[in-house]
Amino acid sequence: MVTDAQLQQLAISIGERLRARNWRLVTAESLTGGWIAKICTDIPGSSTWFDRAFVTYSPEAKQQMLGLSSELLERAGIVSEAVAAAMASAALTRGQADIALAVTGVAGPGGGSSATPVGTLCSAWTDINRQAQQQPPWVETCHFQGDRDQVRRQTVHHGLARLRDILA
Known part of the structure; x- marks a missing residue:
């Protein structure tokens, strides 16, 4: 089980790495x-390295706040x-940041399907250098076990841990 202390330690580490680069983080969360933004902004001084969060829980929010097309959402699936x-790229473009983290998935207990069962997470990370070189974001799909809270907590941990590794 991922603890609050583990999440806080990850956010502290990310903040140190971002400050060292003089970079800021933006998140796009479904x-x-x-929760990722909350963990980051719980850290005193995070305003020096955290820009903003786009909480785009619904398909409409993804379209309105991030400019994702209904065609993409229908073709690829939420x-x-x-x-x-697309969420990570749009957040980076629309924010005032240097690196972006985006997450979308199925926390449960309902809402899953055979293609995307409960516990499925799709994450993406991109930064200004990748975007300038027109490279696609890093992406990853994971499958977590547990109840809704456990899946969401593991998602926060995974997103932050991978972000820390990217910043290493």
Whole structure:
């Protein structure tokens, strides 16, 4: 089980790495409902390295706040690497940040399907260098076990841990 202390330690580490680069973070969150932003902004001084969060829980929010097309959402599916990548890219473009993290998935207990069972997470990360070189975001699909809270907590942990590794 991922603890609050583990999440806080990850956020502290990310903040140190972002400050060292003079970078800021933006998030685009669906499955986590802003939990990644909460963990980051719980850290004193995070205003020096955290820009903003787009909490785009519904398909309409993804379209309105991030500019994702209904065609992409229908073709790829809300829970897909393509949508996570588009969320990360759009957040980076629309924010005032240097690196972006996006998550979309199915926390449960309902809402899953055979293609995207409960516990499915699609994440994406991109930064200003990748975007300038027109490289696609890093993307990953994971499957977590547990109840709704456990899936969401594992999602926050995974997103932050991978972000820390990217910043290493």
